[in-house]
Amino acid sequence: MGLRERKKLRMYQEVSDIAIALFLEKGFERVSVAEVAAAAEISKPTLFRYFSSKEDLVLHRFADHQAEAARVVGDRAPGQSPIDALRLHFLAGIERSDPVTGVNDHPQVLAFHRLLYGTPSLVARLYEYLERSEAALAAALGGTLEARLAAGQVVAVQRILAMDNWRRMARGEDAERVRRDAVTAAEAAFARLGAGLRAYATE
Known part of the structure; x- marks a missing residue:
């Protein structure tokens, strides 16, 4: 740079x-x-x-994540399926307390998430970021209708997992318990994704 x-x-x-x-x-x-x-x-x-826009002043922090799932798929190891690469990446995010996974109880992170999810215009703008992430992932998966459907499911699963983690953190639940439960929930969710998206769960 x-x-x-x-x-x-x-x-x-x-x-x-x-x-x-x-x-x-x-x-x-x-x-x-x-x-x-x-x-x-x-x-x-x-x-x-x-x-x-004014909203982008807040959501700038998400800009680098728009192509993250696509990068993970593109950089996966030989013989590794897209679903498995995405699963391991999400689990690694939980391990390092990446705020994107919702598993972070730092007061500034919690305050940021309250600002984000408590402001309707920010939530609406966030969905635009998620749509771009979905489009990038779909392209990395092949760009077909099947790929777009798969990307939509992956992005939705990651969003729902992160939201559940953040809500528990915001309620003041024990961070390590939330982390353990987050791993279990992510493993189960990606297993279901793999079962339903077999074309992207095997090489």
């Missing part, structure tokens, strides 16, 4: 962090884009060169 790309990435991260801090403090609807720009010491037009 060159200097220009690194500076741009830093700008994305810094402005997003400032925006999220303001949203958490005051509420998403009570903070204007102009207020975020002023706090970040940039102009409003400059902000919109980096972020196409």
Whole structure:
């Protein structure tokens, strides 16, 4: 990555962090884009060169995950099925407390998720990100109607598993118990996916 790309990435991260801090403090609807720009010491037009909408200031953190499932399938080991590669990747995320899996009880992560799932416009925008993730995965699986159906099921399973994990964390349940249960639930869910999507569960 060159200097220009690194500076741009830093700008994305810094402005997003400032925006999220303001949203958490005051509420998403009570903070204007102009207020975020002023706090970040940039102009409003400059902000919109980096972020196409107010919602993207929050969902920037999900941008790198849009092609993640597709990358996992594309980079899987020889002889490994797509479903197995995705299963192992999701389990590894649980192990390292990746917030995307919902298994993370850090107060800032919990606050971020409350902001995200408690704001209708953010939830709607999140679904656009999920649709792009689904499309990328479908392409990696072959781009056929069967591949699109399979990708839709995989993305839905991952979303539902993560939501269940986050809700339990938000209720204050023991993190290690949630982690153990999350592994069990993920194994069972991917086993069902494999049983129903045999073309993608074997090589």
